[in-house]
Amino acid sequence: MNIGQAARKTELPTKTIRYYEEIDLISSIRSENGYRTYTDQDIHRLTFLKRSRSLGFSIEECRLLLSLYDDKDRASSDVKAIAQGKIIEIEQKITELQSLKATLGTLVNHCHGDNKPDCPILDGLSDKTVNWSAEENGKHHCCKN
Amino acid sequence: MNIGQAARKTELPTKTIRYYEEIDLISSIRSENGYRTYTDQDIHRLTFLKRSRSLGFSIEECRLLLSLYDDKDRASSDVKAIAQGKIIEIEQKITELQSLKATLGTLVNHCHGDNKPDCPILDGLSDKTVNWSAEENGKHHCCKN
DNA sequence: ATAAGACTTCCAGTGACTGGAAGGTCAAGT
């Protein structure tokens, strides 16, 4: 099948499929007219890439996973270790985002949000000496609640 | 003060400070020898940028926040709305990551992680017909527990 | 015959920096 059909099957843009070939994640055979041709095997590989990428693996991690996928003698423990490492990364990212959210939430809660120019959010952003911890209870110069 | 001292004060790399100038987020006056010179006002602005960026605002959002910061007549509600929108974005990102984590966790739990080549994680990645929802309880071809 | 659509390659742009080369300036020490 041609690249368009492969794109439809895998739900990957054709641009992305060509890009994956360019960086040697996949290969393709060309038919007489120069068009790329894909087999079911290729679709499998592209699906693998699509799912791995959507699960947060980088291209280089995908390359590693694919090499393990291709290696008939690999140990499943190798793959498990990679996936577990990725889970830890994701957990760290979540923690970080929760902290951001808490800080922003504090800023927002301190802001009366009216038409007056006085804005505790901007003050909080500009003044690094202000301690905008999420838990603090607002005895600030800027507001009374 | 010169760029090095400004960098130390704001904990931003000099490269980043020059970059912010290049994209017109900040400006600087030059002394006779061509060195960039920064005032306390500039340090304030750079600190604002550093904190906004670390809270997840994009450069363009920072540009908008700075323009509100500069606008003595802005309404604090404008700033509040931006911050609230950002909180929602962060919440969505967290939800997404939690879903990734759940899926990866399921894959990992299905993998015995031994020296044998059979690996449910790779199977799960390559076969889009396998339903790897996080809640499912493992009556798969690949394992018995 | 022609038009639409699918395919090709190549080049450039994204965001937010980061690294490195090649050179100018300055203060301290010998």
Add this chain to the structure above:
DNA sequence: ACTTGACCTTCCAGTCACTGGAAGTCTTAT
């Protein structure tokens, strides 16, 4: 006076994972 080293300058290239667009070839349908 000279050297060393830190600090500064500009400019160009690279990162990551695509994405967009131009210009041209090929196939298919009317």
